[in-house]
Amino acid sequence: MSLEEIKNKLENLEKQAVAEIAQVNDSSGLEIVRVQYLGKKGELTAVLRGLGDLSENERPVIGKLSNEIKNCLAKKIASREQELKDQHEAVSLANLKVDLTLPGEVLTQGSIHPISEVMAEICAIFNRLNFAVVEGPEIETDYYNFEALNFPPDHPARDMQDTFFIEDKVLLRTHTSPVQVRVFEKQKPPVKIIVPGKVYRHDADVSHSPMFHQVEGFLVDEGVTFADLKGVLTLFIKEMFGEQLATRFRPSFFPFTEPSAEVDMSCFACQGAGCQVCKNSGWIEILGAGMIDPAVFKYVKYNPEKYTGFAFGMGVERIAMLKYGIDNISLFYENDLRFLKQF
Numbered sequence: 309m310s311l312e313e314i315k316n317k318l319e320n321l322e323k324q325a326v327a328e329i330a331q332v333n334d335s336s337g338l339e340i341v342r343v344q345y346l347g348k349k350g351e352l353t354a355v356l357r358g359l360g361d362l363s364e365n366e367r368p369v370i371g372k373l374s375n376e377i378k379n380c381l382a383k384k385i386a387s388r389e390q391e392l393k394d395q396h397e398a399v400s401l402a403n404l405k406v407d408l409t410l411p412g413e414v415l416t417q418g419s420i421h422p423i424s425e426v427m428a429e430i431c432a433i434f435n436r437l438n439f440a441v442v443e444g445p446e447i448e449t450d451y452y453n454f455e456a457l458n459f460p461p462d463h464p465a466r467d468m469q470d471t472f473f474i475e476d477k478v479l480l481r482t483h484t485s486p487v488q489v490r491v492f493e494k495q496k497p498p499v500k501i502i503v504p505g506k507v508y509r510h511d512a513d514v515s516h517s518p519m520f521h522q523v524e525g526f527l528v529d530e531g532v533t534f535a536d537l538k539g540v541l542t543l544f545i546k547e548m549f550g551e552q553l554a555t556r557f558r559p560s561f562f563p564f565t566e567p568s569a570e571v572d573m574s575c576f577a578c579q580g581a582g583c584q585v586c587k588n589s590g591w592i593e594i595l596g597a598g599m600i601d602p603a604v605f606k607y608v609k610y611n612p613e614k615y616t617g618f619a620f621g622m623g624v625e626r627i628a629m630l631k632y633g634i635d636n637i638s639l640f641y642e643n644d645l646r647f648l649k650q651f
């Protein structure tokens with residue numbers, strides 16, 4: 309073949325390929341065309357094999373031309389491919405029917421656990437009275453949990469049946485009171501602290517759980533009296549349960565307070581007339597409290613002649629049960645969403 313013949317052949321091949329590319333309607337058809345013209349065994353390659361007859365001067369001319377054709381065809385194939393893709397997308401969008409009247413997907417909203425909520429509410433009331441929130445360790449030593457709180461060595465609370473011991477003298481705290489001692493060790497009066505947290509006791513029935521929550525509070529300064537304790541707790545009960553409620557202080561005993569009291573409030577359900585909630589007594593026991601025993605101050609080197617203070621503690625579960633009318637403490641820990649969603 310002469311140079312002119314090969315040129316013509318290549319140009320005809322190009323025209324033919326361009327026409328075919330334009331006619332192809334999907335990407336697999338396009339691939340067939342690509343292989344047919346540009347593949348290793350394709351028509352363009354076949355033409356180039358017949359260059360043997362050409363002179364040294366003529367070969368580069370054909371080499372250049374065939375490269376140009378190759379590039380041109382590759383570009384046309386790519387642009388046709390994009391065209392087909394765009395067409396396909398346009399068609400599927402046109403076929404896509406969106407029903408705007410369908411209800412959307414509703415995401416379920418989480419809620420704060422009733423125990424956390426009540427705990428936060430209790431802390432908020434005391435925050436307004438300028439009590440600072442402090443937390444302490446749940447794993448305690450016998451010293452902080454019992455000894456420094458004036459529990460005698462033979463006190464029944466130390467018994468294996470009440471306390472979870474981890475090892476000798478190390479235990480899960482049975483109350484939040486150890487934090488009192490920890491704060492007193494670090495801080496000189498005045499101290500005005502509220503301590504929320506988990507506590508552990510060997511106890512389980514409808515109103516007791518081996519793990520439960522307490523909020524403990526204490527105030528130490530010069531000249532603090534039982535009247536201050538009554539004032540603070542009466543205000544707390546009114547804020548938490550209702551302005552109209554009466555409070556009652558009954559003598560009691562705790563190793564770390566003297567004198568000690570159980571604090572009752574008049575029943576919010578029957579206003580004192582007697583009902584199921586108050587077991588017909590008209591009163592509901594809500595708190596334990598008292599003046600901090602001078603023996604506790606001696607452990608932390610506070611001068612009991614100079615300082616006096618009060619302490620009080622309450623069970624968060626008990627308050628939540630009263631507030632929401634829940635009769636089984638285990639409901640708080642079962643993570644049943646039907647229960648939790650009510651709060």
Ligand SMILES: [Zn+2]
Nearest residue numbers: 575578583586
């Ligand atoms: Zn009642």
